[in-house]
Amino acid sequence: MRKILVAYFSASGTTARVAKELAQAVEADIYEIKPAVPYTNADLNWMNKKSRSSVEMNDKSSRPVLADRNANIADYDTILLGFPIWWYVAPTIINSFLESYDFSGKKIVLFATSGGSGFGKTVAGLKHSVAADTVIAEGKVLNGRQTTADLKAWAEIVL
Numbered sequence: 340m341r342k343i344l345v346a347y348f349s350a351s352g353t354t355a356r357v358a359k360e361l362a363q364a365v366e367a368d369i370y371e372i373k374p375a376v377p378y379t380n381a382d383l384n385w386m387n388k389k390s391r392s393s394v395e396m397n398d399k400s401s402r403p404v405l406a407d408r409n410a411n412i413a414d415y416d417t418i419l420l421g422f423p424i425w426w427y428v429a430p431t432i433i434n435s436f437l438e439s440y441d442f443s444g445k446k447i448v449l450f451a452t453s454g455g456s457g458f459g460k461t462v463a464g465l466k467h468s469v470a471a472d473t474v475i476a477e478g479k480v481l482n483g484r485q486t487t488a489d490l491k492a493w494a495e496i497v498l
Contacts, residue, residue, distance in 0.1 A: 399431075
């Protein structure tokens with residue numbers, strides 16, 4: 340039997356809500372990816388080029404420090420990895436997360452929340468943060484309310 344982890348980063352709570360619904364729908368464990376220094380509203384002001392999120396996203400080598408490294412990745416076959424889309428890609432904290440664990444031989448399926456954009460070049464931007472034998476698959480942008488049945492149906496396809 341496949342063991343699934345829903346790991347997610349949420350800056351405003353939107354992705355957290357979706358991740359919890361998804362974990363419940365697919366009977367998966369859940370893990371929140373947290374920055375060592377939480378983001379403030381000012382940090383998330385994408386219109387300010389000097390805001391923390393803008394600075395991080397303009398520097399492809401930026402790796403925000405994680406609050407912990409307590410995800411037992413070795414226990415799972417498949418990781419459903421969720422985050423908000425920032426500047427058409429995953430926030431750089433997702434690279435921090437991927438580079439902090441050994442995902443060799445694992446399958447990572449992405450899901451995201453977004454105010455209007457799709458995944459863009461997200462998969463390409465994350466591939467270099469994991470071992471060559473790790474599969475990263477673009478999943479789905481999960482905006483709005485999904486029914487448990489919808490989430491289960493999507494998961495059956497991607498898992």
